[in-house]
Amino acid sequence: MNDMNKVGIVGYGITPFTKDDKKIESILLDSAKELFKNNQKINRDDIDAVLVSTNNNSKYLSPILSEMAGIQPKIAHTIESLCNSGTNSIVSAYSYIASGLADMILITGAERYDSPGQILEWDNSRGEYKHPIFWASIFTKSYKREFSISDEQLAIVSVKNHKQAKENPNALSKKTYTVDDVINSKKLTEDLRLLNCSRPCTGSASIILASEDKAKQLTDKPIWVTGIGQKTTSAGFTKNNSFSSMESTKLAGQTALKMANKNSKDIDVAEIHDAFSVCEPMALESLGFSVEGRGMDMINELHDTNNFKINPRGGLIGSGHPLGATGIAQTIEITQQLQSNAGKRQVDNPKVGLVHNMSAAATSSTVLVLET
Amino acid sequence: MNDMNKVGIVGYGITPFTKDDKKIESILLDSAKELFKNNQKINRDDIDAVLVSTNNNSKYLSPILSEMAGIQPKIAHTIESLCNSGTNSIVSAYSYIASGLADMILITGAERYDSPGQILEWDNSRGEYKHPIFWASIFTKSYKREFSISDEQLAIVSVKNHKQAKENPNALSKKTYTVDDVINSKKLTEDLRLLNCSRPCTGSASIILASEDKAKQLTDKPIWVTGIGQKTTSAGFTKNNSFSSMESTKLAGQTALKMANKNSKDIDVAEIHDAFSVCEPMALESLGFSVEGRGMDMINELHDTNNFKINPRGGLIGSGHPLGATGIAQTIEITQQLQSNAGKRQVDNPKVGLVHNMSAAATSSTVLVLET
Numbered sequence: 001m002n003d004m005n006k007v008g009i010v011g012y013g014i015t016p017f018t019k020d021d022k023k024i025e026s027i028l029l030d031s032a033k034e035l036f037k038n039n040q041k042i043n044r045d046d047i048d049a050v051l052v053s054t055n056n057n058s059k060y061l062s063p064i065l066s067e068m069a070g071i072q073p074k075i076a077h078t079i080e081s082l083c084n085s086g087t088n089s090i091v092s093a094y095s096y097i098a099s100g101l102a103d104m105i106l107i108t109g110a111e112r113y114d115s116p117g118q119i120l121e122w123d124n125s126r127g128e129y130k131h132p133i134f135w136a137s138i139f140t141k142s143y144k145r146e147f148s149i150s151d152e153q154l155a156i157v158s159v160k161n162h163k164q165a166k167e168n169p170n171a172l173s174k175k176t177y178t179v180d181d182v183i184n185s186k187k188l189t190e191d192l193r194l195l196n197c198s199r200p201c202t203g204s205a206s207i208i209l210a211s212e213d214k215a216k217q218l219t220d221k222p223i224w225v226t227g228i229g230q231k232t233t234s235a236g237f238t239k240n241n242s243f244s245s246m247e248s249t250k251l252a253g254q255t256a257l258k259m260a261n262k263n264s265k266d267i268d269v270a271e272i273h274d275a276f277s278v279c280e281p282m283a284l285e286s287l288g289f290s291v292e293g294r295g296m297d298m299i300n301e302l303h304d305t306n307n308f309k310i311n312p313r314g315g316l317i318g319s320g321h322p323l324g325a326t327g328i329a330q331t332i333e334i335t336q337q338l339q340s341n342a343g344k345r346q347v348d349n350p351k352v353g354l355v356h357n358m359s360a361a362a363t364s365s366t367v368l369v370l371e372t
Numbered sequence: 373m374n375d376m377n378k379v380g381i382v383g384y385g386i387t388p389f390t391k392d393d394k395k396i397e398s399i400l401l402d403s404a405k406e407l408f409k410n411n412q413k414i415n416r417d418d419i420d421a422v423l424v425s426t427n428n429n430s431k432y433l434s435p436i437l438s439e440m441a442g443i444q445p446k447i448a449h450t451i452e453s454l455c456n457s458g459t460n461s462i463v464s465a466y467s468y469i470a471s472g473l474a475d476m477i478l479i480t481g482a483e484r485y486d487s488p489g490q491i492l493e494w495d496n497s498r499g500e501y502k503h504p505i506f507w508a509s510i511f512t513k514s515y516k517r518e519f520s521i522s523d524e525q526l527a528i529v530s531v532k533n534h535k536q537a538k539e540n541p542n543a544l545s546k547k548t549y550t551v552d553d554v555i556n557s558k559k560l561t562e563d564l565r566l567l568n569c570s571r572p573c574t575g576s577a578s579i580i581l582a583s584e585d586k587a588k589q590l591t592d593k594p595i596w597v598t599g600i601g602q603k604t605t606s607a608g609f610t611k612n613n614s615f616s617s618m619e620s621t622k623l624a625g626q627t628a629l630k631m632a633n634k635n636s637k638d639i640d641v642a643e644i645h646d647a648f649s650v651c652e653p654m655a656l657e658s659l660g661f662s663v664e665g666r667g668m669d670m671i672n673e674l675h676d677t678n679n680f681k682i683n684p685r686g687g688l689i690g691s692g693h694p695l696g697a698t699g700i701a702q703t704i705e706i707t708q709q710l711q712s713n714a715g716k717r718q719v720d721n722p723k724v725g726l727v728h729n730m731s732a733a734a735t736s737s738t739v740l741v742l743e744t
Binding site for chain 2: 057059060062063064066072073074075078079082088092094095096098099101231233252360
């Protein structure tokens with residue numbers, strides 16, 4: 001890494017995650033408006049770039065959002081990479097600022113509950129199994145078999161994340177569940193029940209990234225992006241080395257932690273991409289929080305002690321999963337945590353946080369390290 | 373601009389532009405394969421990012437292209453900004469390299485002839501006029517009226533660009549036309565004839581950008597990206613200040629030329645976004661090649677002297693316009709020109725080239741300056 005400019009998060013805005021049937025343009029604008037309400041020092045004329053993160057099929061959404069929000073940016077485009085579109089946009093914004101091409105950037109992710117990103121038409125190796133529940137089933141079966149984990153044990157992920165979502169006013173889920181509720185919920189496949197799944201929803205999340213000077217002018221509590229790691233191993237999940245660990249997450253995590261000069265023990269709070277229950281222990285293991293096969297031990301301990309360290313906002317399972325907004329919503333949660341601004345979800349005095357956001361059976365992962 | 377790493381173009385591949393009905397995944401792969409054939413020193417394992425530029429509705433195309441091409445990139449996503457998606461991707465790649473996040477990046481733009489980017493659903497101020505021919509008609513009427521230009525005079529743009537396309541083996545157009553052919557071609561609106569329009573088509577274009585060290589290892593003739601300018605003034609064309617000049621092009625051009633420490637007189641060869649005939653003189657004026665209202669004087673002189681300085685490959689009108697591939701195809705043309713590798717289209721010994729790529733009635737523009 002050569003003399004990079006420091007890049008900080010200086011503002012954020014987020015909407016409730018719902019099943020609302022609204023136009024994508026309005027959804028995008030909603031969180032941008034929240035952002036400008038939350039940080040009134042931000043001058044729209046100083047915004048050099050507007051990046052939109054979405055799987056929506058509408059075109060030219062960044063200029064449309066810009067026009068609606070009263071911004072005339074230099075750089076404006078949409079970024080799509082299925083479920084980790086959000087963190088891809090954050091990394092792009094980071095590079096624009098670090099390179100000196102931009103000083104301040106608005107990133108807005110939004111999705112409708114009926115996003116076309118939920119089905120992958122391309123991967124013929126899946127046959128008819130285009131919906132993510134099919135890879136999730138294979139992952140679940142493989143993980144349970146390899147590490148002797150029961151459905152009851154795995155259900156704790158959903159129980160914990162719904163419990164934590166109760167303290168998140170923007171979460172889609174408004175209920176808590178027991179292990180019995182999870183294992184008796186609607187059967188989707190042999191290995192997957194409804195409450196093991198995150199649910200697609202309508203939602204929007206915006207953040208502003210800025211250069212060091214700008215960040216210090218605009219907030220007393222900038223949160224710095226100190227580590228970035230990304231990896232794409234394939235597009236089709238049948239190319240994965242393993243169905244019980246996440247290679248791209250492993251590589252992205254190593255890169256991000258190395259860049260930040262940290263290791264997983266230094267992480268005080270983390271957002272983990274729990275698209276399905278099994279993803280949480282698998283990702284914790286691949287990120288080095290736990291040895292292989294023992295991710296559930298950590299999750300159980302956190303759950304028993306009511307410690308919100310992992311997925312404080314309720315993760316994707318509790319918060320809902322508006323694809324293009326998810327990575328940005330995760331980053332907002334860690335920002336709020338590091339600013340000691342997370343209300344009843346607040347973890348005790350965190351200094352270093354991590355965001356894990358992935359796509360399509362972990363064929364692609366992004367990991368970010370954030371610090372006060 | 374702070375100590376930026378130098379960024380160079382080290383390879384390119386392009387397909388013929390056609391009306392072929394092929395899958396977007398195959399179209400993308402076609403130009404990437406050409407690229408690797410053209411520069412066999414490039415090692416796929418050294419590619420840090422794969423950016424796809426398209427308006428196609430398919431998701432996750434960058435990981436899909438990566439898997440098909442045998443690449444496992446760190447960064448992988450699709451970038452969309454209608455007709456200047458291509459140069460938006462190039463600027464993103466530039467910033468990844470300049471920031472130090474990446475060393476070598478593949479950028480592939482592709483489109484099908486029936487791209488959904490041809491219709492903008494959003495702008496209600498247009499009423500039913502969602503197709504670009506409606507703004508093009510208003511621009512044409514306004515430009516002709518303000519500067520007393522006749523249909524016959526404007527037809528020269530199409531005559532010249534079809535003539536130049538004859539020397540471009542990849543061009544969609546295989547014919548030359550007279551002024552009479554243009555003004556007697558099918559009437560689309562009161563001010564627009566068929567031969568005044570670029571045509572959507574199927575096509576693909578790939579380039580590789582690399583850091584200075586990498587670029588010098590991989591080619592004897594790297595072409596450097598020395599100037600970058602972008603501006604989005606609005607999304608809806610009715611917000612334009614004027615219908616006979618291009619504000620976003622003016623601002624993007626000034627930024628790019630300033631960054632490269634050049635002025636328009638230094639430019640030896642340029643690709644101009646002639647989506648419609650009227651766009652060529654308007655853009656030349658907005659970029660400072662000509663005073664306002666006199667762009668056709670320059671175009672006439674070039675045409676009369678058979679000088680290919682502007683749109684040597686035939687522009688969008690002659691080459692065809694595969695939306696997401698266009699900005700990359702333009703950049704390849706300038707690269708070939710600066711490498712003295714443009715065959716019968718070769719301009720005399722150019723050192724400095726310019727790419728002008730825009731979207732949606734010039735509501736957004738990108739300008740790049742390239743140098744040997």
